[in-house]
Amino acid sequence: xxxxxxxxxxxxxxxxxxxxxxxxxxxxxxxxxLDAYDPYLxxxxxxxxxxxxxxQHLRTRDIINVSNRYLNPSSEPLELDARxxxxxxxxxxxxxxxxxxxxxxxxxxxxxxxxxxYLISLxxxxxxxxxxxxxxxxxxxxxxxDSYHGGLCLRxxxxxxxxxxxxxxxxxxGVEVPADAEAEKPWWQVFxxxxxxxxxxxxxxxxxxxxxxxxxxx
Numbered sequence: 001x002x003x004x005x006x007x008x009x010x011x012x013x014x015x016x017x018x019x020x021x022x023x024x025x026x027x028x029x030x031x032x033x034l035d036a037y038d039p040y041l042x043x044x045x046x047x048x049x050x051x052x053x054x055x056q057h058l059r060t061r062d063i064i065n066v067s068n069r070y071l072n073p074s075s076e077p078l079e080l081d082a083r084x085x086x087x088x089x090x091x092x093x094x095x096x097x098x099x100x101x102x103x104x105x106x107x108x109x110x111x112x113x114x115x116x117x118y119l120i121s122l123x124x125x126x127x128x129x130x131x132x133x134x135x136x137x138x139x140x141x142x143x144x145x146d147s148y149h150g151g152l153c154l155r156x157x158x159x160x161x162x163x164x165x166x167x168x169x170x171x172x173x174g175v176e177v178p179a180d181a182e183a184e185k186p187w188w189q190v191f192x193x194x195x196x197x198x199x200x201x202x203x204x205x206x207x208x209x210x211x212x213x214x215x216x217x218x
Contacts, residue, residue, distance in 0.1 A: 004043040004050075005148055010066045011047065011058055015145070019110045021050035022148035024098065030154060031101050040067060044087075045094035053106050060088050108153070114162035115144055118191050122166065125178060125187070139169040143207060150210040156203055159192045164203035 004025040008018035024046040029037075044067050051058040064087050065077045078084045099106065119137050143165035147153070152161055167188055170177070177187040189195060 004046045005145075007043060007063070007066050007070055008047055008050075010070070011062060013047070013051070013058070014054075014056060015112060016110060017047075017050045017054040017056045018145075019112065019148055019153070020054050020106070020108060021046045023108050023110075023153045024049055024102065024106055026148075026151045026154055027102055028098050030151065040071060041090055041094055042098070043067070045091050045098055048091055049095050049098060049106060060091055063091065064088065109158045110153075111144055111158040111162035111165075114159045114191075115140060115166065118162055118166055121191070122177070122187070126175075127178065130175060134173040134175055136166075136169050136173065136175060139172060140166045143168055146210060147207055150206060150213075152203060152206055155206070156199070160195050160199055161203060163188045163191050163195055164200045165207070167200055168204050168207065 004021040005018055008021050013021070021043075025043055028042055028046070029039075044063050047063055048058065048060060061084075064084065068075055068078055078087075119140065122136075123131055144161070147161060147165065156164075183190075185193075186197075188200065
């Protein structure tokens with residue numbers, strides 16, 4: 001998992017601030033050299049900045065301790081010594097660097113509100129029994145969360161990602177949308193009329209690639 005996402009979960013961040021932190025993280029490294037910066041410092045600063053952007057403020061001390069525990073699982077919370085204050089200053093300075101690199105464009109449109117709307121609509125179309133016996137909703141949310149392990153959020157529109165994770169969730173359980181074959185256009189185009197099947201396939205392919213990369217990490 002992207003360090004920003006893992007630490008965000010442990011800090012109790014809500015899904016939108018975590019998504020913002022991951023997007024900031026990916027966008028920063030899309031603009032810079034990956035080898036030029038410490039990814040864990042960037043992750044801590046991305047969480048700190050995302051908390052401000054999404055108004056779920058976090059103490060730098062909590063961010064530092066959670067990140068330290070992530071890197072050193074058996075370690076105790078850091079003392080308020082010279083190392084702690086050095087880390088804190090690094091996060092604050094790195095936040096300013098990120099803002100400059102990203103040209104202060106750190107507010108993003110995420111797929112979450114679209115996925116919620118699409119799930120409600122789809123539930124109304126579906127047979128109640130078919131909907132209740134398959135965890136389509138839970139799976140779609142899990143796929144969306146995992147999509148932030150990679151840079152999908154930078155390459156595709158929020159609405160398209162929301163449809164694609166729902167499309168994949170339906171495929172996983174072999175669930176078909178009622179009367180889709182007889183309809184004038186497929187269900188996913190009802191939700192987003194500028195979406196094409198190749199775009200859905202590209203998003204699904206990228207998402208599957210993320211899972212493949214995770215299994216290949218020793």
